[in-house]
Amino acid sequence: MSKKPFLVQLNQKLVKRWSCFLFSVPLLAVLLFACQPAPKEEAKTSSAVGADGFDRTHLPMTPPEVPVITALDARDATAPKPWAVKAPDGAPNVVIVLIDDMGFGQSSSFGGAIRMPAADKLADEGIRFNRFHTTALCSPTRTALLSGRNHHSNNMGGITEVATAFEGNTGLTPQSCATVAEILKLNGYNTAHFGKNHETAAWEISPSGPFTHWPVYKGFEKFYGFMGGETNQFYPGIYDGTTKVEVDSEDPNYHFTEDMTDHAISWMKAQKSLTPDKPFFMYFAPGATHAPHQPPASYLDKYKGEFDDGWDAYRQKTLDRQIKMGIVPEGTKLAPKPDYIKDWDKLSPTEQKVFARQMEIFAAFGEHVDDQVGRLYQSIEDLGIADNTLFIYILGDNGASAEGMANGLLNENTYFNGVAEDIDMMAANLDKLGTRESYGHFAAGWAVAGNTPFKWTKQVAGNFGGTRNGLIMVWPGKLKQTDVVRDQFCHAIDIVPTILEAAHVPEPVSVNGVEQKPIEGFSMLKTFDDPKTPEFHNTQYFEIVGNRAIYQDGWVASTVHKAPWEDGPRGKLVDDKWELYNVNEDFSESTDLAADNPEKVEELKQVFMDEAVKYHVLPIDDRTIERFDPATAGRPDLMNGRKSLTVYEGMSGMLENAFINIKNTSSKFTTEVEVKPGANGVILAMGGLFGGYSLWVDKGKPVFTYNWVGLKQYDVNSSKALSAGKHTIEFEFAYDGGGMGKGGNGTLFIDGEKVGEARIDNTNGNMFSLDEGADVGFDEATNVSRRYKVGENKFNGKINYVTIAVE
Template sequence: MKKSTNYFFALALFIAVACNPPTQENEIISQDSGVLDRSILPIQEPLYPAINELDARNVTAPKRFQVNAPENAPNVVVVLIDDIGFGHSSAFGGPIHMPTLEKLAANGLKYNRFHTTALCSPTRTAILTGYNHHSNNAGAIMEVATAFPGNTGIRPQTITPVAEVLRLNGYSTAAFGKYHETPPWEGSVSGPYDRWPSHSGFDKFYGFIGGETNQWHPMVYDGTTRVYPNVKDENYHFTNDMTDQAIAWMNTQQSLTPDKPFYVYFATGATHAPHHAPKEYIEKYKGKFSQGWDKVREETLARQKALGVVPENTVLAPKPEAIKDWDKLTADEKKLFEKQMEVFAGFAEHTDSQVGRLVEALEERGELENTIFFYVVGDNGSSAEGGMIGMFNENTYFNGVQETLDMQMKVIDKLGSEHAYNHFAAGWAVAGNTPFTWTKQVASNFGGTRNGMVLHWPAGIKSKGEVRSQFHHVVDVAPTIYEAVGVPAPKIVNGIAQRPIEGVSMSYSFDNATAEDTRKTQYFEMIGNRAIYHEGWFAGTIHKAPWEGQPRRPLQEDIWELYNVDEDFSQANNLAEQNPEKLEELKKKFMEEALKYNVLPIDDRSIERFDPVIAGRPDLMNGRTKLVLYEGAKGIPENAFINVKNTSLSITAEVDVPANANGVIICQGGDFGGWSFYMQDGKLTYFYNWVGLEKYSVTSKQKVEAGKHTIKLDFAYDGGRGGGGTATISVNGNVIGEGKITRTNSNTFGIDESADVGTDENTPVNPAYADKEKFTGKIKSVTIETKPGAK
């Protein structure tokens, strides 16, 4: 019915415009006066009457139609840091020095009651559009999308991103860094590209489209084209790279069109795992965290009070019971955890330094004064996904493998380097979210959803160095931008009626610290953790902690908490027993909001939703058990590749090889988990890298002679999830090698790794063939056939 209504509405609009075309005179007058109807996009160009003069010298040409931004419209910059807590940065009382954030805050405003969704994709889609995450069909990250409205991973046509609105209103637009709004089944060269950044309003995109990337070896796209930065440069780091790209784009844009405003979305992969930082930044924090996370929480709260970013009566909310007291840890635990936090702190400060370079570039161009600059310090609370002891290789988490303390102590000196894919222990996440209890994923506590935000706009905000405590949410960024620019949220885009925008502008608070909140209500929900804020009260339920494998209880049996957050900043005083009537009122309010924004039904599954069959979302392979690949096929994301996990399979390659051939025939993954079928000095090897922890190799007994051959790898799977199997190598039907693979990856080979034919991009599955991964022969085809259920 909804589709039909939109169709007939669009048809009626078309007929009305066709029958009553705008006159040349009216359109030109509107253009000259700057009065355009910007609520309908794109703005229609005028229809000029036919000219009956033969000689062009005898007539004046009509004025060229061009949509310009409103006069004196500011540039817009949105900086979004990943996985950093309310209590991490020095500007909000934390132990990590972030001078750029402090500088902007000193000349701008700090918002201390600003909220996110508790997870990355949902927060990003909300900040990029001005609509709630379920309205955008992004109830969780794109990789766990389902078939239900609110969770499909497909942004509806009734919602248009800010970038497209500004672009159609005369802005240049660009995005750099992490996107994470593209459905994973649309992440290959087969597209469609509708939900890539460059088809979502951004003229320029340079970054990665998944949830995380290796900062030393990133999976980078320029527009929709995979590019390969010079990662062999000893100074290479992706945050530096994306900053170089952003500054170069801005300098070029300002050189060519200095009067044209721009919108830059600068979303770092930092400080999401893997925690990768230049050594000199890590060393700055040597010994700075020996006091442990409990003391850091106390020190942070004291500084927060001194800075005025929390009320003086704020108390430290209790840690989750699962987090050990620092003084009860062993010497090795303290040593490991201290190092983990040094790495993270260095990572965060380095990130802020790169934002500083962007700010300096704006200053040099004379553009900072009239740039409305949002510095959002976290897309959610700090991440506890490292579990109780952290991880040397985050890929272990996604494959359900528990690392041990001894294992990590052996490689402690590699943390933060290209040889690690590390994440810190959950205790540091809790400390980073001071003064709150919980962390990322927990949408039912401010530890998961409250992030610091600094707003800087000297030309538009008179107040300097002040704190704003109005209750706001990331959906409020878009309407604030629209009001600052002087354009409305559109009513119609490309003939499609738009939903009324769900955010509210924050501009009323710019020069009025005591202004009454305009956001009265906000729901929160993530993987069953859910809550409602309404007029100073907050009710929520902890359904599942990030380190817990299963929900604590069925959704219907969840235990709700109640807080008066106007008086209890840190949610330390649960009033559920004292005020059951208010709690029931808020629980009812949550259901009203849930119905309004497509929150229901709630899906509390997590890791299992990475399987598209279980989740019920589209899959590019669509159940195929056979895939034929050709030479040059590379950079194929895992979600666009045939699933070779937990199954028997065969790989058949038609090749023409020289004597003593070298290089990869086909591979998937990288040095933190993956497999490769390659040749070295004429011998064939099937190599399996089990989550970076164990490596298995099956090599042929003799060399493959020069010439054309059919090379085959058969893998007979033992069964179960993550089980082993027997690998058999044959050439032209003759077996020349056989061996055992003890364990295999059960869930993933890496979020930022790929499958490649004839080479091994990103990090090598087997570091032994690094720099010799390109196949020296000719590959006609490689056929992979899986045999689900076979043993």
């Protein structure tokens, strides 16, 4: 028999000795209390049943036990009341709108020149936040925004396509960081996501999944949008849930932003029709204004001539408006622009003409996406639910993008393959910019101007130009003050706790059986009513590919390790030069105080290291383009080292990260087809008009087309046509070697007989397309070869298989 616990024996002796119940019980309580550990801070980890009878800290919620019924006849028994999860009383609808790649100084709502009437209306009826921050890159910001945890806590130190094997950078969002969609869904909300999803590991985007990191398994009951960093607005690769769907892209009036808005409005109307008392959460994330810059044709000339005075004048005009509007404090100075950005008045007339047109196209794109947001909000008002809808409009997931380099781009794919575009060539094709014939991007000078009053751009986490974005919040039924500016420092991770507090939903301890990491952001809700709310977010780190900064109590220490237009880092991480800014007095980070305050710099550098260890930022990986290769980066690869892949007719939309990689090596394509005389159509295509390859048949003759970054097409043509019947077609590519993106010789065979050969002088060294994948039996979206037409290239024979093999 086990011994009695010591305290029990002691208490029994005391009671026996003094026979004093009133003495012994208090003494026992004191002794018991003294032996307990110190009380913990009140729990994010304790179960709590609310006044409505729901324990919302452990999700999903558990139904009550049903009493056992012993009555034989149902007439003699009382049925238990139906049980269902319900949202807390008064829980609002919540909409997050996230614009892509828009800088702090681009929208009219924050002093910019792009007319955004919907944002202006919402700002007039709501609150602007002028010190809201992102991470400087899209995937990291989006995971932080949806989970309330820092991007490295979400394993999203970079975009998913450059994930590595290190914690903090794996590209696989952990189950311990449940999204706000999952939390709200399990608290009685309907949930939907429209537009861009760049939070799923790139190698998991295939018909084989796994689908655990797709939106419909991360809390969204409805998903209609594209997977990856960007999409062609006229030829998007769209999924409904996990199913690839075709859109009517051949309709000359089709535009994806309008299409996704139609779907969002229809979903919202249906939800409110059938369950009017049930709140909804919508994440509305257009591809605009990320490249390719593609507004509808009707918007192309809306800004004709408005940017002829250039980016230097734009910066000054924008700052003047920002000061007048109260967006930035009086006395704010323009931070100096990087040396890489030329003065506008030193550019040639051709450069000025090209660059001005690039900004006209971008501005039109920005106005168009805002018009769609306006349509969405008008539908909310028309449904009579605006007063109970918290509408969050975020103007950019990072600063404006400088990935267009010095001259801008007709085809952004050239940037990712390290191929320069000539200014004269762009001038000769200027009428194509913004249309279906381009995949364009503006020059880096416009990115710097778009981030006015700051110096740097997207990717540069070491400067507010990369991380400061405009934020508007509207809640007509709740806001006591409107058309006001709040200047408390805040971050993307603060959105989730704000939503949860507004919805009266506690932070969960566990979700789907997985213990949750504590939410790392802070609620902004108090600022809605009190402009003098003390700053709640006192410390925040920033890091993207070695560019890094630390904010603490009004001070920022930062370093620029690599500019977006630089081929590699400026040096070793340990040798980086740090700058210091007092941003309570210097809004734009215009005056570096590091030389006069070395002790403060060292203090903040240590704070950065402490935060870096805490949130799995280390080790820092400053490689960029190299990390697009899975083997180099050390991340999973769906091919898993396979040297061959066999695919079958009807398979489509297989993105590069889920397909065999033929770049920078020799390869062989083998297919067996059955045809009738006059065979035509595509057997296999990867990519599209802006880069890719295609094995196809033209009037019975096989052809292999290699489209080099949209600049040149190489055709290897057969001299012989296919006769009726079954045939084996082979294409062999002998790579020259000697580095990335080199050329080689291509040879075609029919049933083992050589029927054609030609030289392919250049190849894509890094990628074919970010948004168009491989198709078998047709070429979806844009066409790899200009010799066949979009929508009219389906193979008219039978494809038994296609095998691609690499050395």
